[in-house]
Structure formats: C-alpha cells, structure tokens
Amino acid sequence: TQLLEQSPQFLSIQEGENLTVYCNSSSVFSSLQWYRQEPGEGPVLLVTVVTGGEVKKLKRLTFQFGDARKDSSLHITAAQPGDTGLYLCAGVRGSARQLTFGSGTQLTVLP
C-alpha cells in the first residue's frame, strides 16, 4: 500500500481547461512538496508547504496543504501543453530526512 495516494493516476485534458490533482495519506507529514518530472529527467521542485491549511500560488498553479497535514492538492488553471509531465507529491515524516513519494499523476495537455 502506497503511503501517499495520488489521484487521478492519468489525466488527459484540452488546453485551457482547469484540473486538480490530489495527494492523500493517513499519516501526518511535517512538510509536503510537489515536483514535476519530464521524461529522461529528474524531478524538479515546484513548491514546499509546511503549515496546515497553507495555500501557495505559482503563476497558474495553486497548492494547498490540508489542515491536518495529511493531504494536499494541486490546481492548475487554464492548462497549457507545457504543463504536460508527471506530477509527484512527496512528504517528510517524523525524524526522517528522505522524501516519501506518491505514485504520481501523468498529465497530458493537448493543444
């Protein structure tokens, strides 16, 4: 069982549409990060959220950390083909240093 469940696993939408990706867990995380990964490359950090209820915006991307710090969402407004990629949530638990990753959401934005 994956500690961090992401949904949906695959998402294909038209340019200009809005979308939301969810990252859920039964565990509490001290911080949660969102990454985007393109084929043949490593994950690139988009944002880090650390406070329950925190909302961060990055241009057309809005990230929210749940009040209980167990879940997070990523909302993209007016998606563009350049947003295509694998979106990964990752959290830090307890005294650990390493990231625990979700299974990922493969987003395809069609022109």
Add this chain to the structure above:
Amino acid sequence: GAGVSQSPRYKVAKRGQDVALRCDPISGHVSLFWYQQALGQGPEFLTYFQNEAQLDKSGLPSDRFFAERPEGSVSTLKIQRTQQEDSAVYLCASSLTSGRGYEQYFGPGTRLTVT
C-alpha cells in the same frame, strides 16, 4: 552553476553482472540521497548520506546493493549480481544541509536495464 550529475545515463547489464552508478552532487551539499524509480511510479528511497556517513540504508532492497561516499562528495551505488527486478531508474539527490525538509535537487538519473 552545475547541478547534480549522474553517470552513466544508461546502462545495460546482463543478469549476474555487477554495476556501479556514480553521482556528483552539487558542490558543498551535505546530504546525498539515492532513490529507485520504477516505470510510471514515484521514486522510492534507498539510502542517505550526511557527508561521508551513511546514516540510513533502510531502503536498500537486498545485500546486493551497496553505496558509499568516502570523501563526502561523489557517491557510488553498486549493485552486485544484477537481477531483472533491478531494472529501474536510479536517482541521486543532494541537499545543502542535513535539516529535515530542505530542498532536494535531483540528477537526471541512470536508467538500468538488466537483460
């Protein structure tokens, strides 16, 4: 400035061969992590170094996997007697400090295929 680099980018090994994967972290970064990523999945933690000390190797799947960072900079992940289930992308990440939650910078990965 240079990011995290990994070599080789691609490696094909026959089952039973030993392989060595190299990671050059960002200069001055204290922490170094190795992750394994199966196709279409999120990365999974293998091991963590703080300088030259391997502080956590709980994610290594078997005793065929061995990692070192002898001088606290470059790291090598070695897999002995490779098996088909070892086929994956191996990612290295480095972080400036040893604190929890600090940003990890990832390399492009080494894609290992065991035939």
